[in-house]
Amino acid sequence: MYQINENYLKLPGSYLFSTIAKKVNEFQEKNQDKSIIRLGIGDVTQPLAPTIVKALHKAVDEMACEKTFHGYAPDLGYEFLRSAMAKNDYEKRGAKISADEIFISDGAKSDSANIQEIFGKDNKIAVCDPVYPVYVDSNVMAGRTGTYDRITEIWSDVIYMPCVEENNFIPELPKKTPDLIYLCYPNNPTGTTITKEQLQVWVDYANQVGAIIIYDSAYEAYITEEDVPHTIYECDGARTCAIELRSFSKNAGFTGVRLGATVIPKDIVCNGVTLHSLWARRHGTKYNGAPYIVQRAGEAVYSEEGQRELKQQIAYYMKNAHTIKTGLMEAGYRVVGGVNAPYIWLKTPNNMTSWEFFDYLLEKANVVGTPGSGFGPSGEGYFRLTAFGSYENTVSAIERIKGL
């Protein structure tokens, strides 16, 4: 008789955003007259930029003609896209990453969930707390996290690095030595970030203790301040200890287009085996490439026109971020984020729990946000709003919150 993967049963409840979607749908069904504004999930709302649309149409036309039709993509992704990334995301920032160290994928969510597969089952992971749930849940499924305490909401074998008001949301080096360290800057969910100097400390630490940093840079396009690194490879020594996850979801509005990449420098070697070769093997065996038309759309992101259009799109969202942040501060909330990231992280008022505030906001203001506790125990008492709504909705939402 077959058996299931028992690790799945350890997972508490469903995936955070599925739970939110269910709650919101139930509320909407019971209150069909209410107009709900969603500033919860980090989903973009602006249409694709004209240059990207043009590239998609062109690629579709190529697929319609035998001579220009494209079947299976190369294992690592098309060279035109990998080269554009190597040049624009790395070379221009003085970071040494070659095109063949970049693996194109269907998005950073898949990659951030799958990357743990190439590591041993006994590796200890360290995560910021709060954290993007996928990092932890994918390790739970792999049996790497020990047992779950439903009261404290803590996994026995996960090293938590609290990011709270008291430490300005910057994690301290963990007391217990981790094997895999997940970092995401600019941060989801707190919207805070890290300076190059602060990140260098982590790179040095990882090299010293023999840990791998899995660095999620999904939000780097939102950086406005000078000393914030756009890639971990701006730090010395990152080529021997850091894997970087890149997304097109937030810099180019690709949440429904699906494109991402994982960078693994060939200098990361464990007992003579490169992590690059392991990920290449996984990519070749368990994945079949991002669609040709989507990879062409990704290439267009790096064109001059594409870059100009996307800067406007990001400015649009960051105007929302500013509106949310200043509005909430005027209403007396304690708030961080929103300067180098499209996320605003607020302390719930009156000692409400995160979910209490979620229900309160949904019922009283018909605004959907994300409960901080959904991102980890130290997220309790916090709440995330995102800048990805339309400007009009964002203004309305803040007016409603101010009016509570």
Added chain:
Amino acid sequence: MYQINENYLKLPGSYLFSTIAKKVNEFQEKNQDKSIIRLGIGDVTQPLAPTIVKALHKAVDEMACEKTFHGYAPDLGYEFLRSAMAKNDYEKRGAKISADEIFISDGAKSDSANIQEIFGKDNKIAVCDPVYPVYVDSNVMAGRTGTYDRITEIWSDVIYMPCVEENNFIPELPKKTPDLIYLCYPNNPTGTTITKEQLQVWVDYANQVGAIIIYDSAYEAYITEEDVPHTIYECDGARTCAIELRSFSKNAGFTGVRLGATVIPKDIVCNGVTLHSLWARRHGTKYNGAPYIVQRAGEAVYSEEGQRELKQQIAYYMKNAHTIKTGLMEAGYRVVGGVNAPYIWLKTPNNMTSWEFFDYLLEKANVVGTPGSGFGPSGEGYFRLTAFGSYENTVSAIERIKGL
């Protein structure tokens, strides 16, 4: 110090098709004047059908407009596509599968590699031999296959079900009881198939011993004979023991578009837990949906015009299959497949090994095929050719082989 997943190191060499691509590239570089015909990898060559192209353009235009823009897709995939599949692939064939038992994905390769994750590590897998390498390799990576004998090319913990001339390429029920049984019909690589009656035996067996059948129906659109099942759910009892993998790669030319689906009936229950809920959790946590535009393209596959165009496309490839099969038989080869599948499986002449015949064909005829031994030990001495080339190339390839 972190550790890698040691199971990866057990894998012999690289993924089969990566190895072939390398060999062919090397040959081409040394022989730049030679025109190579590729009948190796199962990649389509005909352009997308007009109705699909139209649907793609329309969906791209929707993504260009704020009101019709689509961000993250629903976890299971868009309802319009799942409903079209439930109706056309199942209801029309008298099989009971509801839309919410269908999970849309980026392709059957990913799904066939990932599906093992929801099962326990100690489950024993049974595979046909020869077999699509992904089924085995994904289980190797998960540590489920024991040790590899490089001489016999056999994994100690895998149950092999030889499919050879002697048993007409139909596997016998295994002597050792498996937990997970991988079946693919019409078969890759042999191009042979199974009758509904024969498949019913497997369904009954799985229900009796408490095994799960993972049924890959990627090639069902190529079925021309009456008594061959298009889905395993045509068999009684399949709803309690069978998972079906569906692909758009071969029926609609989507190898570079990327779309597939996994069907898990809610009736499969293990100790009170449905496999459906486990896969839903995996989908929600580790995947973020197929692109909206691609799901719309998938919907167009089921339109009346789409179906008409695709029948022509399949007829085109099956004409190639006929050309290859009859040509090889005229040249004295022993051949199966090519009637209900786009694959032709031949016995190598003069007791050549599969790789010897690969090199011979590449060097003497400049034709690329796939060595049977790459699909498993019982594939040794066989060779696969595919019908996915252009008609002109297929005719030329067969002329060249006849002229050897």
